[in-house]
Amino acid sequence: MRIGEIFAQLGSILAAFMFMKAIIEQYFPHHLRSSVEKHSQKLLTFLSPYVQITFNEFTGERLFRSEAYSAIETYLSSNSSAQASRLKADVVKNSSQAVSLSMDDNEEVADEFSGVKVWWASGKNISKTQTFSFHPVNDEKRFYNLRFHKKHRKFITETYINHVLKEGKSIEVRNRQRKLYTNSGSSWSHVPFEHPATFQTLAMEPEKKRDIVDDLLAFSKAKDFYAGIGRAWKRGYLLYGPPGTGKSTMIAAMANLLGYDLYDLELTAVKDNTELKKLLIGTSGKAIIVIEDIDCSADLTGQRTKRREKKELEEDDPLRRMAREATESKTSNITLSGLLNFIDGLWSACGAERIIVFTTNYVENLDPALIRRGRMDKHIELSYCSFEGFKVLAKNYLGLEWHHLFPRIESLLGGIKITPADVAESLMPKTVPGNAEICLENLILALEEAGAKASLKNVAAVG
Numbered sequence: 001m002r003i004g005e006i007f008a009q010l011g012s013i014l015a016a017f018m019f020m021k022a023i024i025e026q027y028f029p030h031h032l033r034s035s036v037e038k039h040s041q042k043l044l045t046f047l048s049p050y051v052q053i054t055f056n057e058f059t060g061e062r063l064f065r066s067e068a069y070s071a072i073e074t075y076l077s078s079n080s081s082a083q084a085s086r087l088k089a090d091v092v093k094n095s096s097q098a099v100s101l102s103m104d105d106n107e108e109v110a111d112e113f114s115g116v117k118v119w120w121a122s123g124k125n126i127s128k129t130q131t132f133s134f135h136p137v138n139d140e141k142r143f144y145n146l147r148f149h150k151k152h153r154k155f156i157t158e159t160y161i162n163h164v165l166k167e168g169k170s171i172e173v174r175n176r177q178r179k180l181y182t183n184s185g186s187s188w189s190h191v192p193f194e195h196p197a198t199f200q201t202l203a204m205e206p207e208k209k210r211d212i213v214d215d216l217l218a219f220s221k222a223k224d225f226y227a228g229i230g231r232a233w234k235r236g237y238l239l240y241g242p243p244g245t246g247k248s249t250m251i252a253a254m255a256n257l258l259g260y261d262l263y264d265l266e267l268t269a270v271k272d273n274t275e276l277k278k279l280l281i282g283t284s285g286k287a288i289i290v291i292e293d294i295d296c297s298a299d300l301t302g303q304r305t306k307r308r309e310k311k312e313l314e315e316d317d318p319l320r321r322m323a324r325e326a327t328e329s330k331t332s333n334i335t336l337s338g339l340l341n342f343i344d345g346l347w348s349a350c351g352a353e354r355i356i357v358f359t360t361n362y363v364e365n366l367d368p369a370l371i372r373r374g375r376m377d378k379h380i381e382l383s384y385c386s387f388e389g390f391k392v393l394a395k396n397y398l399g400l401e402w403h404h405l406f407p408r409i410e411s412l413l414g415g416i417k418i419t420p421a422d423v424a425e426s427l428m429p430k431t432v433p434g435n436a437e438i439c440l441e442n443l444i445l446a447l448e449e450a451g452a453k454a455s456l457k458n459v460a461a462v463g
Helices: 003-027 030-047 067-083 150-175 206-220 223-229 247-258 273-281 304-314 318-328 336-344 387-398 406-413 420-427 436-462
Strands: 050-056 087-091 099-103 108-113 116-128 138-149 179-184 187-192 234-240 261-264 287-291 354-360 378-381
Touching: 050 067, 050 150, 067 099, 067 108, 067 116, 067 138, 067 150, 116 150, 138 150, 206 247, 206 378, 234 247, 234 336, 247 261, 247 287, 247 354, 273 336, 387 406, 387 420, 387 436, 406 436, 420 436
Parallel strands: 179 261, 234 354, 234 378, 261 287, 287 354
Antiparallel strands: 050 138, 087 099, 108 116, 116 138, 179 187
16 A cells, blocks of 8 residues: 555544544533543543643632642753753843743653653643623633653652652752732732842941841741741731831841742732732742831721711712712722731731731831731831941942041931931942042031031921
């Protein structure tokens, strides 16, 4: 038989198969098709010597991204670039590799461990969400399939999979690029976290810095301690003080010290308590969750009673009522109770090794229930610049550990309130290379001007 005839017969068989498949899908009842598919799958399973294990990307009704899926994805990226014919590329900053490669959807690569060969395949299922919309949204569910010979079942399930997960997690640690997350609705998006702040560069008294660093490091190593006392492995920090005293910079230094990701939670973008819980579930371990200016982020400072009284007055005016309803539809409906549950309720235990940080310029405006010990465990006041803080800034900006103008600056700082941000601006060289003495003289002028303004204000107050 000629090759051409063989291909012609093969084409006829395939055409007949596709025709029968179309007939079955078109005219057979659904329950009959399901029965045929189930039994045909059993037959194939019986005849095939291979076993498949599926690892889905999400678990728990899509609430959690599977740690196993992430570890497998990382593990396979190390050898998929040498085997797969189609790859996905992503730029990785601050890494030994400029580009990270991973296998594309519907690709297959082989792996061998201890003389046993297996095959990994990537795939995804796409289904349209059942919502009424002019723009239907496709719901993508990705997965990895592991295929191996059934005689190796015990070795695969007890040894190989553990090896893959352990190796994938270790690769993640080695190549880990920390991220800065922000929320949109009930989901997170991120960019690389590249803030250079450290505790060495913070304008703060050395003793206070050591106390904070020791507290953070003790927390990061306290997994067994928290388990022993029956508490979730988390800790709250309240940073308060005037604007410009370095609260945001301290948060960046905390993240750099511990190697944690940062989640910048914008409460005004969260619709209600349910969305807040979903965001909490979506955070990873080894993370710092930050709510900056919490006194401005939501109506949590005892103003709800006034709003209720105002609402009652506006009920009789249709125009005012419509304006109020339009405004309320755009505002967050998070309650104080919902935020308290987020911090230390049952849902706060969904995850471990997390730090929650609140910042405020006006700590007196916060509800005491929000910042009590056990929720905000450590309160850190960041105040005006001291002489010790100035010396750190002088070393950072000018490379100076001493100068003959330092005593004059120390004397002025003793009686003047000026923020580290204002001191740093005065020390910022205005030319390249900058003249250190000119920068120090600029700071002295700024301090003297601030002192004069404070004196005039005091005189006016007395008068």
